[in-house]
Amino acid sequence: MAERILMKGNEAIAEAAIRAGCRHYFGYPITPQTEIAAYMAKRMPKIGGVFLQAESEIASINMVYGAAAAGMRVMTSSSSPGISLKQEGLSYIAGSDVPALVVNVQRGGPGLGGIQPSQSDYFQATKGGGHGDYRTIVLAPASVQEMASLTIKGFDLADKYLMTAMILADGTIGQMMEPITFEDAEIKTYDKPWALTGTEGKRKHNIVNSLYLKPDELEKKNFERFEKYAEIEKCEAMWEDYMMEDAEICVVAFGIASRVAKNAVAAARSEGIKVGLIRPITLWPFPNKAFEAAENVKAFISVELSMGQMIEDVRLATGCRKPVTLCNRTGGMIPSPDEILEAIRNAGKGV
Amino acid sequence: MAIVFEKPKSLTDAPFHYCPGCPHGIIHRLVAEVIDELGIDGKTIGVAPVGCAVMAYDYFTCDMIEAAHGRAPAVATGIKRCRPENVVFTYQGDGDLASIGMAETVHSAARNENITVIFVNNAIYGMTGGQMAPTSLPGQVTQTSPYGRDVNHCGWPIRVSEMLATLEGPEYVARVAVNNVKNVRNAKKAIKKAFENQIAGKGFSLVEVVSACPTNWGMTPKAALEWVESDMLPYYPIGVYKDRSAQEAK
């Protein structure tokens, strides 16, 4: 078995990206994700890769766009305010159907907000962010090990479906260290006949473009893209069930919130409350199937580091037939296990 | 029968969508001729802007990508850093390069990014219908400066070539014009040098092409070319503003 090493979540993302074959990173410093850039700056030159600190988040995402169009596995990373700046590029990447990996180690907002952990970019990540009809695959790691495995998965999904995969982490998972093992993951590679390589006089020119001045053509393109999205919704949803077998109350939480929620669920179980946890690992596609299976659950609690964003998807997943309450902190605060336990007890009273 | 004139191989058969009398066609042709003459059509990748040249990807036979407004140098950077063996150029207008994309322009120049930038300065936003550009002249009437550009209100036009020449980074910065045959010939020489510099690995080369926009200037094509000579070129003088290799050779 591979050796267990201690690593920061941010560093695990960077190392996993390199192992996934990423040799091009373009970024701009922002707390609390700068370790990713620092790691890349150190490693890339030694393995024949490129690390480039761009003049802005806007430039960095457009460098990603260019590199992706050139057929490379490429990534950028940032934190909330920087991700807002990248939305323009994300929309162009979506409209041009090129693959990229984008990491958001979230901090509190809106505006400059704070630098402490948050999950308040859920809407931005899962509902679009930039302009136009498009989707982003959103992966939500809850451990340092998952920071690595979902990074590798993210590159694969991006290449497979020719779109952006986003790692939606938060300051806690980014900054914390946990043991991690790098198994020799099988890295799939994909043919990219559409890539900009130069025609070498052997083929018609490739054009990477998101402009369609004829509305019927743009509509057709959007329809096609949404057929692809439907396929992703069908095949790629991931989640973890925790103590769900006989659960009557279900906590829904992702990322760091799910870690705290697990403590609360365990504590509530010791009080005899039949409670479980659904942890979405993909936020888009949202794991609706997990909720279909939870038909015995009488009440749901959405635990979030935001004013309640995922709760809307939880309500949709339950067909609005079950009560869904919110247990949340925001602005960089994290709920304590006791706060969640109290929410579980309250939900239990209604059951 | 000898062929005395033909379309460059590096241009597709798609007819240009440009307005009558617009010099974009000339500038496209100069770029295509240079690509042909250097024999690099098979390894060239072009980056189209947002602006009148937005559909340049339909006109060049090389691989092309469409960038967001102002971001062409960043996109070109991404491509060139991945594929240093390819030849990467951007083709940008004044709003794209000197307004919304100024940061990308300055920083790609400062990095001496090994790309070629063709910068078309016609002192107006063409595609959106004739608004004030960062290079519109003092007093110039546009849709968004209907009483003439008031420099006390909205500032002075930017001389991009002079500004970039102050940077250590770039290899080559030159301003040319396409308002008469002689200037067109010289413009081609500068564009060729800008591509040759990239092939030789010398770095960032920008050619500012002072152009005309008869439609949005509200002039006949002929009057527009005369206005380039009488009003544009005094503010934007033709010349080589930076040529590091030539300076070092001295």
Place this chain on the structure above:
Amino acid sequence: MKTTQILIAGFGGQGILFSGKFLAYKGLTEELQVSWLPSYGPEMRGGTANCNVILSDTPVGSPIITTPDVLIAMNLPSLQKYVDSVSAGGQIYVDSSLIDAKVERDDVEVFYIPATQLAKDEGIGTLANMVIVGHLLEKHPELSFDGVEAVIEKLVPPKKAALKELNMKALMLGKTYGN
């Protein structure tokens, strides 16, 4: 299930994060589940720093410690801030050369170690953190001093080999203090 939650708090520059890392690596070498979570951001620059370390024989849930089993306080504001959060039956380690105050709780075990003074006397003034860690490993029922050399070996880069010996010295100072 045995889980030890250790909160280390003090000024930036006192090696708070390093001592946390040491404990996390120690747990790693003992095949435990561990998590290490630092405070981050501008408060790190000369202000207060703290670090959450959890060692457990089962997977770690939340890495955020709200009721520490062990508090290491390296300055007065940290002691004041966290003293009441320590779980009943827990332990508090106080650098008594920097903190005059006494802990006014009788449901916790308190160790006063003049760590900064002890370290200074030995010419290793910056390693007060490791003096306290040495004492903690000696006194805590779930932790042990065994194997510290291997952890130091792992944590101190080869370029700074001289620091290995000094860290060992600091750990030993803490281990033997009060004997």
